[in-house]
Amino acid sequence: MWLNASCTLEFQIPVATPFLLMLRPRSGWQQWIAREEYLFSPSVPAVEFTDSFGNLCQRVVAPAGHFSVRTSVDIETADASDAAPGAPFIEVQQLPDDTLPFLRPSRYCESDRFTEIAASITKGEAPGYDQCAAIVEYIRRNVPYTPGEGQEIISAAEVKQRGSGVCRDLTHLGIACCRALSIPARMVVGYLEGLEPMDLHAWFEAYVGNRWYTFDPTCSDLKGGRVAIAFGRDAADVAIYTQFGDPVELLDMRVNVKQIERTTR
Template sequence: MRLQASCKMTVNVAADCPTVAMLRPRSGDAQWMVSERYELTPWVRTTEYVDSYGNLCQRLVIPQGEMRIDVEMVMEAEEHIAVEPSAGVTPVEQLPPDALQFLLQSRYCPSDKMEDRAREIVGDLPPGYAQVEAIRAWIHTHMEYRYGVSDATTDALDSLDHGAGVCRDFSHIGIGLTRSLRIPARLVVGYLYQLDPMDMHAWFEAFVGGRWYTFDATQDQPRGGRIVVAYGRDAADVAFLSNYGPMEMGEMVVTVDRLDSPQDAA
């Protein structure tokens, strides 16, 4: 399916502010960049690098005052995500080297403290995809999606205590529980077609059966129409703006529209 997505935002800084943005998706196995526009007003010199997770990062200094950032892209994306209930766990000794880091506890996903809860949730299910899907379904059923419960310091255990949160909190819980079962899991941020309310979105992936699979605890069924912008251990790795000085966020508007018809995709 062909999607057009955009993110338009304004920021205000009291003094020149070094910033790293993470707003450009890249082509990959499940998506292809058709075209893009990335505009800064006022324009400033910007350089780009690839971080250790393969994400495209834009480095700039935002000048004192207001800046508007407009990002727009047209992407070919998968209409349906892969689902494989029979996929088994991949033994640690057989994991790709770049998946090993996603077994470790991280800032927002203290998986070393979450195994007991994970074992309660998965019960006697076979190791692998079935366990991760049980975790996703448990979060969807038992957690309330609610704004204002979490902040920048809230980790997965805090969210479990609150019993509520938003997409990043749901994903942190899923990642922490999954890693506690010695299954690699990583956070994904990007766009989801027909998300309601529309915003930037977060979900998680788990490595089972020799590949990464998508799990989204905010949704009641598997859904495609996703554009991946960044991967990381948790939210600390995938902030769309990392500012190294005071910054006030202004308006932010996110859109995702389908450009083709379902018949065209078929």
């Protein structure tokens, strides 16, 4: 399917302020970008680099006053994510090197504190995909998804204590439980077609059966086109913008995802 996905951020900047942005998805085996627009108003120079996780990042200095960022992409992606019940657990010594950063505890995914609960949740499940699916089902049944309520980033342990969370929080909990079972798991931030209310979305991928598979504790199934923007160990690695220096005011954030007909032009 073809999607158009766009995000607009509007800020009020008190003084010239450095920003680190992460708003450009990459083409890959799961998605293909045919057209892209990335605009700053007022126009400012930007320097792009690729971070250690392969994400495209942009450095800008926003001038004082009103400043906006608008991105838009036409992208081809699947209308549902793959599922693979029974996909096997991969022994740690057999894992590819690039999966290892997603195996250890991180700032918001304290997997070393979830060994017992992860084992309890997945008791009787075949090692690998089925364990991940059991973790997601546990979160869906026991940790209510409360979109729009999470302004502060909280860790997996805090989510477990609080008992509810936004997509980012539930994702942290799923990742921590997977890593506690020695299954690499990484956070993904991007767009999801049909998300209500519409916003940027977070889910996770786990490495089983010799590839990454999508898991989403906030959705009842894996239907809907997904556009991955950034991958990381947790929310600290995938912030769509990071501002340095004096605080700035985010005036507005608008996200839109819609199906389109793609024609040759």
